[in-house]
Amino acid sequence: MKTIKVNIVTPDGPVCETEANVVIAVTEAGEIGILPGHIAMVAPLQIGALRLKKDDATEHIAVHGGFLEVRPDVVTVLAQSAEMASSIDIARAQAAAKRAEDALSAEKDESNYKLAELELKRAITRINVYETRKK
Template sequence: MKTIKVNIVTPDGPVCETDANTIIAATETGEIGILPGHVAMVSPLKIGALRLIKGDATEHVAVHGGFLEVRPDVVTVLAQSAEMASTIDIARAQAAAKRAEEVLSAKKGDKVAELELKRAINRINVYETRKK
């Protein structure tokens, strides 16, 4: 089965370099599936899960914005931040969600707290999805 190279990079450095049969990403316009040989494109990413499917196994990555660049032989994710599901500190993510919820209950419409809550929920969801 054909594969495509995947590079996930953040301002802090590389997060993952691997090969996958299929990549599923949450873009600003909806979910997109990418196979080897996909047409070249660039798309903004939203806060969401990136799934790297390799045969029968799926790796999950929590991605917090950025861009997806697709070329026929390589997919590059330039993310503001990204974490492999296996490295997520679930207690830290739950604490971040609780803090953000407390700020929002005291100060409705706080954009920073809303963003922090979305990121924490994404990390929690990606962590829980990998266990299934």
């Protein structure tokens, strides 16, 4: 089966350079699947799991916003932050989720409430991506 090159980059540097048969990303418009030879496009990403399928394996990566650039031979993810499932510190992610939940229950200011919601979403994404590697 054909593959497409995948590069995931954050402001801190490259996170992953690999190949995949299918790339599945969560964009602002919904979930999108990308196969080799896909038409060129750019899409803003949501906080969510990026899935890279190659043969019978699926790699999950926690992506926290950014952009997806697709060309027929390469997919580039420019993310604010991204973590491979194998590098996620689950205790830290669970602590971040707890802090965000506490902030949500106590927060009255709308802008701070929205920031706490985003923090909770990032923490939940990291926890979910971590848990998929055990399956």
